[in-house]
Amino acid sequence: MDDSSPATRITDPPPPGPVRRPGGRSAQVRRRVLDAVTALLVEQGYDGLTVDAVADRSGAHRTTVYRRWGDVGGLLADVLAEATGDDWRPPDTGSLDGDLTALNREVHEALTGDPPLTGALIAASFRSPPAAEALRAFWADRYDRCAVVVHRAVARGEAPAGTDPRALLVAATAPVYHELLxxxxxADATLARRAARTAALAAAAGAFVPA
Amino acid sequence: MDDSSPATRITDPPPPGPVRRPGGRSAQVRRRVLDAVTALLVEQGYDGLTVDAVADRSGAHRTTVYRRWGDVGGLLADVLAEATGDDWRPPDTGSLDGDLTALNREVHEALTGDPPLTGALIAASFRSPPAAEALRAFWADRYDRCAVVVHRAVARGEAPAGTDPRALLVAATAPVYHELLxxxxxADATLARRAARTAALAAAAGAFVPA
Incomplete structure (x- = not known):
């Protein structure tokens, strides 16, 4: 859902500080390697993404990269696994329409952002089965986290009891992916809001209560 | 919209008959070449699709293929141009919900069909700018042709005057692409119907009338 999240996290600098706890060096290597993966993917596309290029760019030993990630699929899967492991939570604006609009704006930003990391990861998922599986897991996790948006809407009376969270969230976000990708x-600044409003109106009409 | 259409047309045999009209041979070469493109794309993916492989498979001269189509991007663009040139029309079932459901079933079949040509063409569009542009034009044409579905719905009173055809059609179809692709x-046999019903309910509620 929040595809801006991996981009943001991946470009975050590593935490500063002189203390080297167990795992600190390993975490730093991972940070450098995953940064190299996303940089190469954005700059050169999937064809420029090789284990050797990642090792060169990150300064990590080739054998380390091969041992820990195996291949390009493993590297891409770890980029997405890291994004899945963040502490992202959906917005809480006080209304279903507002929450879905805020969500869609995050999707819109991710798909039109520079560097175009989200689009590059999605394109890579059509070539690498491990990346496809990791992307599937990433989105499943995001939709799960967003279920609370629908639970709050039902509690406020904006959608009937029994509304299926995932069906509503997919209906709200799918037009943004479809149009842009x-x-x-x-890019149309009104798309995020229009798709959110459509889904909220359909939800109020009971469209997402299984028959 | 009707992604089953290119698959169906592309696998149609050439028309029989001994008569060779002007252009007949040229049309037969195009048929064989485009059949070879789609067969190679499905069997070997974009990486197996080269002008030389297309020439070998189709029996056409390499120079003919280079002169007429230029490169792989030109070949893919012509596959999609041929699909855009067909006489497809959207279903007319007598209700908005019915028309959208029938449309979504065609999309669902195309995305889950065997051979998986539609998915392969979409994947190729992430690697070939000419294929991306041709796919964009194909979909623009399909959504244009489907506008009549919305005009009929407005005439029947199923959606208010001023309903934006494209916004409604994208809302109806996007969840099918998003879920499957x-x-x-x-694959979920109820997805096509559910997405159609959602869009029809939202349309009735005025969701696609620009504010």
Missing amino acids: LLRSD | LLRSD
């Missing part, structure tokens, strides 16, 4: 439409 | 969910 597949139909390749120009 | 990006979220990689298992």
Whole structure:
């Protein structure tokens, strides 16, 4: 859901400080390696992403990269696993329409952001089965975390009891992905809000209560 | 919209008959070449799709293929141009919900069909700018043709005047693409109907009338 999250986290600098706890060096190597993966992917695409190029760029030993990540699929999967492991929570604006609009704006930003990391990861998922599986798991986790948006809406009476959270969230977000990623439409600042409003209206009409 | 259409047309045999009209041979070469493109794309993916492989498989001369299509991007663009040039029309079931459900079933079939040509073409569009542009044009044409579905719904009173055809059609179809192509969910026979029903309910509530 929040595809801006991996981009943000991945470009965060490593935490400063002189203390080297157990695992500190390993975590720093991971940080450098995953930064190299995302930089290469954005700059050169999937074809430029090789274990050797990642090792060169990150300064990590080739054998370390091979041992720990195996191949390009393993590297991409770890980028997405890291994103899945963050502490992201969906927005809480006080209304279903507002929450879905805020969510869609995050999706929109991620898909139109520079560097275009989200699009590059999605494109890579069509070539690497481990990346596809990791992306699937990332999105499943995001939709799970967003279920609270729907629970709050039901509690406020904005949608009937029994509303299926995932179906509502997919309906709200899918048009943003479809327009930007597949139909390749120009970015439209109103798209996020329109798709959110549509889903909220459908939810109020009971569209997401299983028959 | 109707992604089953290219698959169906592309696997159609060439028309029989001994008569060779002007252009007949050229059309037959195109048929064989485009059949070879789709067969190679499905069997070996984008990496197996080269002008030389297409020439070998189709029996066409390499120079003919280079002169007429230029490169792999030109070949993919022509596959999609041929699909755009068909006489497909959207279903007319008598209700908005019915028309959208029938449309979504065509999308669902195309995305889960065997051979998986539609998915392979979409994946290729992430690697070939000419294929991306041709796919964009294909979808723009399909959504244009489907506008009549919305006009009929407005005439029947199922959606208010001023309903934006494209916004409604994208809302109806996007969840099918999103679930099958990006979220990689298992095929679900109810998805087409549910997404159609959601869009029809939202349309009735005025969701697609620009504010």
